[in-house]
Amino acid sequence: MTTSALTIKNLAKTYGNGFQALKGISLEVQPGDFFALLGPNGAGKSTTIGVICSLVNKTGGEVSIFGKDIDTDFSAAKRLLGVVPQEFNFNQFESVHDVVLNQAGYYGLARGLAKERTEKYLKKLGLWEKRKEASRTLSGGMKRRLMIARALVHEPSLLILDEPTAGVDIELRRSMWEFLEEINAAGTTIILTTHYLEEAESLCRNIAIINQGEIVTNTSMRELLSQLNKEMFILDTKESVAGLPEVEGYGVSQVGEHCLEVEVEKGQSLNELFDQLSKAGVHIVSMRNKANRLEELFVSLVSTNNKEAAQ
Amino acid sequence: MSPMEQWISFSTILRKEIRRFMRIWVQTLLPPAITMALYFVIFGQLIGSRIGEMGGFTYMQFVVPGLIMMSVLTNSYSNVVSSFYGAKFQHSVEELLVSPTPNYVILVGYVLGGVARGLAVGFIVTLLSLFFTQLAIHNLAVIIAIVALTSIVFSLAGFINAVFANSFDDISIVPTFVLTPLTYLGGVFYSINLLPEFWQGVSKLNPILYMVNVFRYGVLGVSDIDVVSAFIGVTVFVVVLFIYCLHLLNAGTRLRA
Numbered sequence: 001m002t003t004s005a006l007t008i009k010n011l012a013k014t015y016g017n018g019f020q021a022l023k024g025i026s027l028e029v030q031p032g033d034f035f036a037l038l039g040p041n042g043a044g045k046s047t048t049i050g051v052i053c054s055l056v057n058k059t060g061g062e063v064s065i066f067g068k069d070i071d072t073d074f075s076a077a078k079r080l081l082g083v084v085p086q087e088f089n090f091n092q093f094e095s096v097h098d099v100v101l102n103q104a105g106y107y108g109l110a111r112g113l114a115k116e117r118t119e120k121y122l123k124k125l126g127l128w129e130k131r132k133e134a135s136r137t138l139s140g141g142m143k144r145r146l147m148i149a150r151a152l153v154h155e156p157s158l159l160i161l162d163e164p165t166a167g168v169d170i171e172l173r174r175s176m177w178e179f180l181e182e183i184n185a186a187g188t189t190i191i192l193t194t195h196y197l198e199e200a201e202s203l204c205r206n207i208a209i210i211n212q213g214e215i216v217t218n219t220s221m222r223e224l225l226s227q228l229n230k231e232m233f234i235l236d237t238k239e240s241v242a243g244l245p246e247v248e249g250y251g252v253s254q255v256g257e258h259c260l261e262v263e264v265e266k267g268q269s270l271n272e273l274f275d276q277l278s279k280a281g282v283h284i285v286s287m288r289n290k291a292n293r294l295e296e297l298f299v300s301l302v303s304t305n306n307k308e309a310a311q
Numbered sequence: 312m313s314p315m316e317q318w319i320s321f322s323t324i325l326r327k328e329i330r331r332f333m334r335i336w337v338q339t340l341l342p343p344a345i346t347m348a349l350y351f352v353i354f355g356q357l358i359g360s361r362i363g364e365m366g367g368f369t370y371m372q373f374v375v376p377g378l379i380m381m382s383v384l385t386n387s388y389s390n391v392v393s394s395f396y397g398a399k400f401q402h403s404v405e406e407l408l409v410s411p412t413p414n415y416v417i418l419v420g421y422v423l424g425g426v427a428r429g430l431a432v433g434f435i436v437t438l439l440s441l442f443f444t445q446l447a448i449h450n451l452a453v454i455i456a457i458v459a460l461t462s463i464v465f466s467l468a469g470f471i472n473a474v475f476a477n478s479f480d481d482i483s484i485v486p487t488f489v490l491t492p493l494t495y496l497g498g499v500f501y502s503i504n505l506l507p508e509f510w511q512g513v514s515k516l517n518p519i520l521y522m523v524n525v526f527r528y529g530v531l532g533v534s535d536i537d538v539v540s541a542f543i544g545v546t547v548f549v550v551v552l553f554i555y556c557l558h559l560l561n562a563g564t565r566l567r568a
Contacts, residue, residue, distance in 0.1 A: 055409065085402075102323055103410070105319055
């Protein structure tokens, strides 16, 4: 039987002010997985990550990394884990090189190997040219990459990234995605939290959604997306649409002079839609999804959970 | 972590700490040198020449060991308090907390960083003092031992201050309102034999008095208090403070949510 990369059992955290951030969550992440942990702000994602990397003291439950308990076998557990936190947490006055090199030292890597790894990961993340500069002088995107290089320097088996692409431009975000896919393909298990749901949809194979300290859903991405029974499309028209065309069986609304919004049920034919629009004299020149599919599900699951909690 | 890995982690922390105070030497090494040079000129030369002898030595000879000790303890304290609080403030302390480095290694690394700065400043001030007076060495082993122990005590105290500090104001409160008065009343500038008996008794509650006097004994061979009991007292301080600091780290006080 394979040991899970991460096992969380009945994890609870109540802060000193009485706020119950985690209400006994359980979660399992398999080795080699690319796992998304999603949830609205304040849902408990960062608290969960904080407990895993021992920056937050849990009030109940168990956590183990590749079978190593974070309480009883903390040294072995920490060695297997790399964390990229949400906030910048490196010494702003140290050079880029020293930030990574020191972290290697804290994991007990011999000086020679530490220097070798520092060079390897600074080069991989495009920071080698900046190695002598004070870390505070880096741009936001570079600071994020520096934290990824730092988290990888001891080559952990499990990498947790807490909103790694927040505030990063699209080009850089995509290059980060490629890099993360590359290290995941090389065998590193990745857990990702993000507010960019298209990021989770395109990268992750399994997903858990957390809300108000509870796991709302924990399933595969494919399974989750198959629950979606409606999709919204935006249709751009050739000519301006004078009035709303009559289309039976579809919810159509006009959102611009050359733009219609159509709600399509799962399994409903698109050909029929186009036939009806053609008959109404509307010529479609392009079509796209209105919103990210995962986003719709996310909003629906979280709002259902919020209503249940309110009752 | 194996002993070798712990050694690597410890040397990484210590190297980082030494590089930090060397990098900002204008803030860490130069000011105590200037301040102590002024003390030597004003208290030693200008005022001291009018005071005459103290404890059988010229006032300059009497005051120099106390001033060296004063610079060692204040710099050991301020190195750890500013470095560890800075790491807390920037959250870079998390780099260590998420790593497998044991807490005692973190503590020893920071404390020896403070000791390194205390010794560096002590060395600079000693060199400066040679421009003003001649320093005899009565007992080198006593000098080395008391400087090391004092430096460790104040590094540990600085660590405690840093753990509980919530702002940069908090790291200057203890040096200003506790450390400075205790230092000035710790027999740096006078022999407690000059005080009435009651105030001699009160002065003996001040730990800095013991450290300064043992150091003075190592240099001049005279002390207001018993050297052996002073050593025992300072060693007890080291042990108690070390255990308390380790407890703070293990509990994650003000470091872990």
